[in-house]
Amino acid sequence: MKITGAQALMKCLKEQGVDVIFGFPGGAVIDIYDELLRNEDLTHVLVRHEQAAVHAADAYARVKGEVGVALVTSGPGATNTVTGIASAYCDSIPIVVFTGQVPTQLIGNDAFQEVDIVGITRPCTKHNYLVKDVNDLIPTIREAFHIARTGRPGPVLVDLPKDIVASMVNYTEPTGPVKMRTYRPTYEPHPGQIEKACKAIVKAKKPVIYAGGGVIASNASAELTELSHKLNIPVTMTLMGLGGFPGTDPLSMGMLGMHGTYYANMAVANCDLLIAVGARFDDRVTGRIDAFAPNAKIIHIDIDPSSISKNVGVDIPIVADCKHALAGINGWLKRNNALDQDGQLEKITPWLNEIREWKKKHPLGYVEETGVIKPQFVVQKLDELTGGNAIITTEVGQNQMWAAQFYHFNKPRTFMTSGGLGVMGYGLPAAIGAQMAAPGKTVIDIAGDGSIQMNIQELATARQYKCPVKIAILNNNYLGMVRQWQELFYDKKYSATPLDVAPDFVALAKAYGAVGLRATKPSEVEPVIKEALATDNTVIMDFVIAREEGVYPMVPAGKATTEMLLV
Amino acid sequence: MKHTISVLLQNKPGVLSRVTGLFSGRGFNIESLSVAQTLEPEVSCLTLVTSGEDNIIEQITKQLHKLIDVIKVTDMSETEYVEREMAIIRVKAEAGTRAEVLRVIDIFRGKVVDVSSKSYAVEITGNASKINAVIDILRPIGIQEIVKTGTIAMTRAKKA
Known part of the structure; x- marks a missing residue:
């Protein structure tokens, strides 16, 4: 079936389950916008600045657990998306950004509203494409969504020259999942590593779970909660991990790091086992590296091998999807009858008491002032x-x-x-x-x-x-x-x-x-x-509000996380 | 420590820039770089020489792997391998020095690839230290120009 590139784009979006697009029109994408009028099942949200289209697609993706989509024109439309793309890249959020481009015969000519957006966004996308042949259009879009949503998720940009979306292309239904020669993320943990991790968990007297955004990206909250509850392991979360474990749970210590709670930072500094799940040891979390969890053996579960041992040396690395790895750990503990809950509770109670004391000493709080809103x-x-x-x-x-x-x-x-x-x-x-x-x-x-x-x-x-x-x-x-x-x-x-x-x-x-x-x-x-x-x-x-209210606790940049300024 | 890393990648526009951008963006250094098509026209082989502590090299190989277009990354330093560079050196070759130049390049198994009444251009292949040795010996005679390739490397076949 011969259809235009713009029509193929619409079909591909629907194949991917897209129902909302955030965007802003312009000369290079006018054919796509014309086609949008004939696709009422795709809701287009007209933002007022292209940066907003990307942030909106980012949040849409986070709430739905699907890929967010933004559509903008060439040149300034494209450059305005860069901040949003870079943010989604840092936070591993799956989005696909379609940018218009000048017609292929004008590329490289300094044409009106031309910019090398593929060159500009190379370091802040998971991958990006310039489609120069209309026959590549459909496979490229399918690949873009596949890359965005699998492995460690991230933004993918597809640059669409105006003549490409106006040309005719043969549309065929997808024949199955996208297969790529060079890209095959690891989802399943290595059983040997799971066993090592479990043995360390069973042995630990002062364990802490440090959960990051990967828990949310992989929908691993239930598995994480199961592990924590079965063994009474306290949990602290990164900014990106908040919500991954219930904030009102007695085992939650809230956020750690620069503005984390006193007790979370003290627990990490004193733990004998740190179980990092889908977190990347960011400088806002670790403070001075050599003082971070200095006495702990570290287990690190991450789907991205390059996150492991990047900032902090790891004893037991597990390259896998967090959900699969946590399920593997929970399964091993069950199979090996390692869940002697009474014995575990007895072993861990002194540690929980220690944390409770820290919490009593410096709870999260602020000084009230009459007549002033804090x-x-x-x-x-x-x-x-x-x-x-x-x-x-x-x-x-x-x-x-x-x-x-x-x-x-x-x-x-x-x-x-x-x-x-x-x-x-x-x-x-x-x-x-x-x-x-x-x-x-x-x-x-x-x-x-x-x-x-x-x-x-x-x-x-x-x-x-x-x-x-x-x-x-x-x-x-x-x-x-x-x-x-x-x-x-x-x-x-x-x-x-x-x-x-x-x-x-x-x-x-x-x-x-x-x-x-x-x-x-x-x-x-x-x-x-x-x-x-x-x-x-x-x-x-x-x-x-109170004009000069500060955020506390605070770990000054470059200090150890135990050197907190308190309320 | 110096590492020679071999990278197989998809032969697509912009791929080289992804690799070099990764190095500059993350503050890794490239001492030499060489890239060309393999037997499969859609695959290129890139050889680069870099240096750093083990944790840096580990990051380099992991980050290279993470690039979508990268097929395979091999840190040659973990295996037995052969490596070569090539240099073309234009050296002063006048009546008094011609014989000396020829003797030197003969010792290093080089050859003359261009001749004029005042100079020879000689081609030398070998590892980096051999090429540097030739340069050191030819320098007093009078080197006018040098061009060098990056390093290329191949792992040695497993001995039966």
């Missing part, structure tokens, strides 16, 4: 009033850390944040993407007054697609995280961090046809949140 209080109220059941997105900075510390994520795929790259401006487009993926759910963007302005134009997108997302701005009139560093390490010299001119966010919400609410006193916080949650429209909640 940002942590706002997050606690959001947690309470949504029953911990909302989908939370964040911007980047203090807002992100307070959200991570004070909201209890009990389920995977409920917390979306730009973890590795740390993109200010992620939260609002991500909230839209999350809302498109889960239309009935409460979606809240916990934002700062600085970062919300980096993609504020997306209020129009939220309104257009009737996304009733709630934006909670923790407004301190500062670029707060940088200000905090300046306060602590730069002699309180606040260079370029005060936001002297700020918009009136309530009026701004109204200008977009959204609802604006403001709280300036602690007593107004709850009514504002309640009103926002009851409103079937996009809402900005402007919380005027």
Whole structure:
């Protein structure tokens, strides 16, 4: 069957189960947009800036556990996606970004809106393609989705010259799963390594599970929870791992690392066995490398062999999908009757008591001040009033850390944040993407007054697609995280961090046809949140917070994680 | 320590740039690089020489593996292998020195590939230390120009 390249693209998207595309049109993709009109089963979300299309596709992918899709034009459309792509790459999020390109005969001519986006995105995509022959179009799209969703997931970019999508191509149904000569990720763990890991787990007196985003990517929460509960092993999570293990579980120690809890960092520093699951020993987690888990044997489960022993030497590496590896461990323990639960509990109780003491000594907290709204209080109220059941997105900075510390994520795929790259401006487009993926759910963007302005134009997108997302701005009139560093390490010299001119966010919400609410006193916080949650429209909640509140605990950069600055 | 790494990869546009971009982006160094098609036209073989501690070399091979277009990565240093470079050296060859130049390249089993009234261009193959030895000996005579290939390498066949 002969069809145009644009029609082939639509067919391929549907083959892949795509139903929502985030995008922005332009000259090089006008044929594709024309074709979209004839495909009403594909919802196109018109963003107001291409960066937002990628963040929205990223959050959509996280909520649904499927591949997110963005479509933009050539040149500036393509370059505007780079931040979003780099963020998805750092966080291992499966997305496919289609960029328009100038016609093949003009490539290399410095044509209007031409840019070598394949060259630009080579270091920040899992893989990318320039389709130069229409006969390669269909296999390339299928391969792109296959690469994005398998192995360690990640973004894939497909650059589509205008003449390619306008030419005719022979369409044939897919004959089976994509097979590639060079790319075959390892899913199944090596049984010998599983046995070694299990023996170490059974022997350990002070074990800690350190769970990262891989637990969520591989849908391994149930297996992780089973392992922890069977052996009473305490769990700490990375920013990307939050929700992978219930935050309200007695064995949860919350987040570790630079702004992790005192007790999680102390537990890691004192454990005799660290079980890293789908985490990559990022510098924000480890602090000074030689002081990280210095007495521990380390088991590391990761699907990406290059993550293993990259930053920290590992004793028992397991290259596998987290779900398969954890199931393997649980199975081995059961088969070998290693689950003498009474004996295990007796052995581990002193360790759990030690952690309990640390928790008692320095619980996660903040100092209340009368008449002033503390940002942590706002997050606690959001947690309470949504029953911990909302989908939370964040911007980047203090807002992100307070959200991570004070909201209890009990389920995977409920917390979306730009973890590795740390993109200010992620939260609002991500909230839209999350809302498109889960239309009935409460979606809240916990934002700062600085970062919300980096993609504020997306209020129009939220309104257009009737996304009733709630934006909670923790407004301190500062670029707060940088200000905090300046306060602590730069002699309180606040260079370029005060936001002297700020918009009136309530009026701004109204200008977009959204609802604006403001709280300036602690007593107004709850009514504002309640009103926002009851409103079937996009809402900005402007919380005027304690201006110079800091995020604590804090491990100064380059210090050991036990050297925390506390509240 | 120096490592010679051989990489089989898909012969597609941009593949070389993926490899070199990986090295520059992650701060690994490339001391020499050589790449050409294999018997299979859709597969290229790339040989590169790099140096670093064991953990760096481990990262290099893992990161190379991670590239979608890479078929196989072999760290030659873990096996028995032969390696060669080639140099073409233009050396001053006038009445008084011609015989000396010929003697030197004969000892190193090189050959003259271009002749003028004032110079010879000589071709030398061998491992890096042999080529450096030739250069050191020819230098006092007067080297005018040098071009060198990167290293190429092949593992030795298993002895029966």
